[in-house]
Structure formats: structure tokens, C-alpha cells
Amino acid sequence: MPVEHGKKHTFVWQKPGSGRNGDAPSAAVFCGEILPELIMALGYMPKRLFPSVSCPDLSPATLPPFSCTTAKSYVSMLLQGKMDDVELFAFSDTCDTMIALHSIFQSRGKKTIRLASPRSISIAASRHYLLAEIQRIAAIPEMRFSEEVFRRAASLYARQRQLLKALTEFRDRMPQEVFFEIGRYTWTVHPEEACAVLEDLVKELSTSPRRQGFRVLLLGSCVLGPGLFQLLDRLKLVVAGDNMCDSQRIHPGWPAAHLSDIAALTYERKPCPCKHGGGAAACLDRLLASCSPDGVIIHTQKFCDPHSWDLTRVKQQLARLGVSYLHLETSGEVSEQHRLRLESFCELLEARRQHSGGR
Amino acid sequence: MSRLTSTDYLKKVMSRYYTGLRIPSPGKRIAWVTSGAPVEILRAMNIQVAYPENYAALCAARRQSQRLIEIAESSGLSGDLCSYARCHIGSVLSPNAAPWKGLPRPAVLICCNNICSTVTLWYEYLADILKVPLFFIDTPRVDGAPASHQVAYVKRQLEDLVCFLEARFGRRLDEQALKATLKTSAQTAKLWANIRSTAMKRPSPIEAPDLFIAMAPIVVLRGTRAALDFYQLLHKELLVRIDNGVGIGRYERVRLVWDNIAIWHALFRVNQMFAAHGGVFVADTYTGGWTFELMEGDPLESMAHAYLSVFLNKGFADRLADLEKTLSEYGADGLVMHANRSCKPYSLIQPELAREISRRMGLPILLLESDMADPRAYAEEQLRLRIEAFMEQLGGIL
Incomplete structure (x- = not known):
């Protein structure tokens, strides 16, 4: 059962040695914009770092209270020594908070690399710049960049992304909590291990029936734990697709043969709201067309500026298209209040369905 | 407490600037720019510039920001976003509630993200509601001195900015005018540094x-004789x-x-x-x-x-x-x-x-x-x- 795959792995930090490339020192990757094949080619085992609900908040002395919960979670994990086994921390300049996090980790004596990525993705100059920036990282003297490892890693991660894409096609056949956990698990282990799990799952799900319920599209900031997905499962809301920071905003599934391909891959991601000129509106149109949702749930995390700004644009676009939506603002996890709002949203979708004659 | 007499001159300079923005004249075009935008190019092309950040600070100093902020929030903007942005957007949405009825409508928006990421999202929002073209200048964050590929990237965008403005306003950039503006800008910045050092x-x-009060001209009148004159007076x-x-x-x-x-x-x-x-x-x-x-x-x-x-x-x-x-x-x-x-x-x-x-x-x-x-x-x-x-x-x- 797919559920078992989800239950037997947890999304919290995997200690070195749990993956097949356990000998390589660990590198924590903070944002999906950084391609793990680049990190692997630098001689590290890349593991995407996700915020955790299980870590007490130790951030007040290190971050102001108006920081997002994701940042607080990362800093708390750092202060609690939960990442002492990590040798390299890889950041990307997406939002101001991510830039501040890089400063904090650097100030605490951690070894870091920072991709000063372009914020503008609508001009040709930014592609040249991004390539130069990636080449700068590859040429950092203490890194051991290897073309050969890069090509091998690129092939593995391309396979992983293709499988994740296939799994996404079957997302409406599995509990969302499992999808959430699988999503996190696959980015914290070696791609060979991830691919093996994903292959099993995709095979199993290909013969499974679709789950019944209202189909929803999820947009917005990342969540800290599986609470939102558990709630969606309980209310029989079926997630047909997403564009969230920590989920399906990944690179397309074709392998990079050269460093220049990384720049190209980056530009084919679903646009992050931190980027200018990424065609966010067109991307949402495509998502709506491919998922045919009954409604859209927009999640924003308190103090997450990019998604809070994006919210107004998304709401306007959905209103223009006549798509029902619900905005949930959380501190990373859902509460009773969010359950009530989701129940009301289900009632609204039901009323709409009845009004349209059950279609 | 002894008062600086040059403050009187500052008031005149700023009043002239804000009044000048409002006076209609043939062929006059206004650009709204971020405080860290390379404004010398616009000045050399005789394009008037207005600063939403400075305007929001002025509204706040006059204790008129809260009403505008609430207007922006009632339109759906989160109360956790930048208060300059909320205040200014409030003035755009309800000019009648804003001091001087807000800033005069821009022909273009020029946004440079060297001060924060918020300005990108703020100006995208403005471009959307005002239906005005936005030119975005991306300045990657630097550690120490900027790397050569970063300088090349920004320089390329500045070249594009010149083309954009020339096409938009039908004016050519005169290189001598740019050099003169830059010279004034550099002199003013140096003088401002000396003033702080006193x-x-x-x-x-x-x-x-x-x-904080005296900084207004270095922000909004950088590259002009008026700013240089004021700082010479203050320094003296x-x-x-x-x-x-x-x-x-x-x-x-x-x-x-x-x-x-x-x-x-x-x-x-x-x-x-x-x-x-x-x-x-x-x-x-x-x-x-x-x-x-x-x-x-x-x-x-x-x-x-x-x-x-x-x-x-x-x-x-x-x-x-x-x-x-x-x-x-x-x-x-x-x-x-x-x-x-x-x-x-x-x-x-x-x-x-x-x-x-x-x-x-x-x-x-x-x-x-x-x-x-x-x-x-x-x-x-x-x-x-x-x-x-x-x-x-x-x-x-x-």
C-alpha cells in the first residue's frame, strides 16, 4: 500500500549514512531553486532541508518576532544542534528572509555557499548571469567540482523528477498526507533510493482508482507539517495539483549535460513569486486547465512577503475566471479555525455543484 | 536646542520639488522610481522622477499614513507587508485621502531591487493597477566588491534601460549630460558623507x-544643482x-x-x-x-x-x-x-x-x-x- 511507503519514512532530517551515498558529507539545500546535481558534483550529498514542526522555537534571540515560521524553524534547528552533522549549507537568494538566513548561518561559523540568483527571469541577460554565477560556485577552490559526477547526478535527478511528475499524475489516487511525506522524503535521500520508492509507488498507483471528492488546487507558501494534508484527507478534498514552495515547484524532468543546462532548467520551473517576469499568471492558467479543480486553496504563511504579495494577484485572477478559492493564513500549521474555514469551503463547493446540476 | 538655519532652505528645496512635480507642462513625463534606482540616467534625459518611498515617509512624518495604510489593507493587502508600500498604494487607490492627492500619475515605473525584494512586488502591483510599463533592474546581492559578472549583468540592464526610455519618450540620452549629472551626483554624495562625518x-x-530630515534631497534630487547647493550650505x-x-x-x-x-x-x-x-x-x-x-x-x-x-x-x-x-x-x-x-x-x-x-x-x-x-x-x-x-x-x- 502506498500509505505504508509514507508511514515508514519521516520527513525530518535524515542522518548521513541513511542514503546510499552516505560516505559523502551532507549538504543542506534550503530552496528548490538550487539543483541537487550541482551540490553532488561539488562532492556533497544534497538533502533538501524542510522546516519542522517537531522543533521547539529557539529563535527569539536570533530572529525578530515578525520572521516567518519557516525561518524560525531553521534557526531553531541550528541552535538545537540538529544540523551539526551537516557540512555545507546551500542557499539561494530568493526572498529577503532566505538572504538573512544565509547571513545567520554564516555568522554562526557554518560553511555556506550562496547562489546569488537573478530575480529577473524575463531577460536574456539574466540567463548569462545565472550561468556565470553557477560557474563561480563550481570554481570555488575548496569545492571539488567534477564534471563526471555532475553528469551522473543529473541523470539520476532527472529520473527522480520524471517519477515525481508521474506520481503527481496519480496524486488524486492517494492520501495527501502520504504525498506530502513522500515529497519530502525523496529530496532527503540519495536519488537512487528515492527512485526505487517512487517506481514502486507509481506502479502501484497506476492501477488504483481515483479518490472521490472535490478536486482542489493548492498554491502558496510551504507548510511545516502534514496537518493541512491530513485535514484535506479528512474532509475528502482531493488535491489535483499544486504550486507550493516546498512541493511541486520543481525543475522539469530532463537531465542536464552541462552547467549551462542548469540555467535553462531553472528557467523552466514554475515561477516563484520572488521572481520578476516569470509568467505567473500564465502558469496558473495552465495549472487550472490541467487540474480542472473545483476550487483553489491558497496558503500563505504569516510574514511570508512574496506569497502575501502574490495573493492579491492570484485572488484577482481567480475571481476573473470565476474559480472558487479559499485563503488560509497559518503559522505553518493548521488549527481548529482553519478546519472550520475548510468545512465552509466544502459547503460552498457543494452548493455550487448542486446549483450547476451536479456537474 | 539650536536649530540649523539651512533647514529653511531645505524646506524651500523640497517644496519646489513637490510643487514642480505637479505643475503640468508640455512634454512633461514622470517616472516613479525606487530610492536605489540609477536616477542619473533619467535626469540626463530630462525625465521627472517621483519617489513613492519618500512620499510614504512624508505621509508618516505628517501623521497621515495610517488612513492610507488602512485603505490599502481594505483592498486586500496584508497588514504584514511594508508600510511604505501600503501607505503609497493607499494613496494610489484613494488620491482624495492622500496629501497633495498623491503623486502625479507616472508614465513609467523604474524599480531597482538593490534595497529589498519588496520593491519588486510593490512595483509589479503598481504596474498592474495603473497599467503602466515597468522596467525592472535586477541587482544581485554582493559580498565585498561586486564580481565582474555581476557588474556586467547590471550594466547590460542599464543599457536596456536607456533603450527603453529612448523608445518610450522619444528622446536620446546625451552622454555629456549623463556625465555631468553623474559628476553632480558624485559631488553631492561626497558632500553628504562629509556632512555625516562632522x-x-x-x-x-x-x-x-x-x-533623517536632511537626507531627502540626496534621495529625491540626487544629480541636481538644488541638492548640491543645499548640502554646501548645510556643510558650511x-x-x-x-x-x-x-x-x-x-x-x-x-x-x-x-x-x-x-x-x-x-x-x-x-x-x-x-x-x-x-x-x-x-x-x-x-x-x-x-x-x-x-x-x-x-x-x-x-x-x-x-x-x-x-x-x-x-x-x-x-x-x-x-x-x-x-x-x-x-x-x-x-x-x-x-x-x-x-x-x-x-x-x-x-x-x-x-x-x-x-x-x-x-x-x-x-x-x-x-x-x-x-x-x-x-x-x-x-x-x-x-x-x-x-x-x-x-x-x-x-
């Missing part, structure tokens, strides 16, 4: 609230004060440095809370943001270099070094950090900066949480208690 003297002839006045051993007119018991943007709606009230205990803010980190140097040589390359090197676009090590240097050069006895809810790039690393400064210099540090333009985030009594405790602590040390 506060290293004891007693200091100027304090941070004066600098400060030198006379130094020659005569005159300070700001009250006892300078404790020398302080302010970090972050001012609390515009309570600028003098907050200052008074420190002054009551003999505290004088001899320096701040914010007004130093416009003391950048423009190099000789290719104008666009020089601008790319300068605008990449804006302090908010720099990494932690640079920020720490700058702060340490300021504290040391100005002989500071303490540091006050405004944890500004509206400015994440400034505020998020303040606790870490404080930790390092405390470790290296052993200075007392006070962190005050408030907001630059949203008075609802200002709790006066709470602030007063914290300030009193801090000043008592300093009294015990000195």
Missing part, C-alpha cells in the same frame, strides 16, 4: 533626526558650529548610533526619550546608504558598480564591518537598533549583528520593535520603559 566631533554639531553651517565648539544645543552625555530607518511618525518623540537622559544620536546607518562613490570611466559601468554596492545589497560581513566602523569612528557609547517590522532586509539580521557587536566591542545594545510608517505598531509607553532602562544601564557604565 558628527564625529565632540560635541557633535548635528544629530540623527536632523540627518556645520563647519562654523565645529569652529565655534557648538553642538546641537544640549548636553551630550551619551553618544548613540541608530540602526535602521527612522520611526517617521514619532521621529522627534523617540529622540526626546533619549535626549531626556543626555543621549545624542551622532550617527545612523540608514542615511549612510546614499554616500556611494561613482568611479571615473565608463558611466554605465560606474553606475552598475555603485548601485550594486548599496549597503542593503551587501552581505553580513560587510554590514557588520560598516557598523563596527561607524560605532568606532563616532565614539559611540551605545547602539540602538530599530527592529522595523516593515523592512526585513534591514531587520532580520539585527539580532545577529547585535550579538557580534556585543562580542567584539562590548557595547550596550537596545533593540526596539516598531514600524517606520505604521503608527499602529508603535507602543510608546513600552518603548519609553525600555529606553529608560537602557539609558540607566549606560549611566552605570559611563
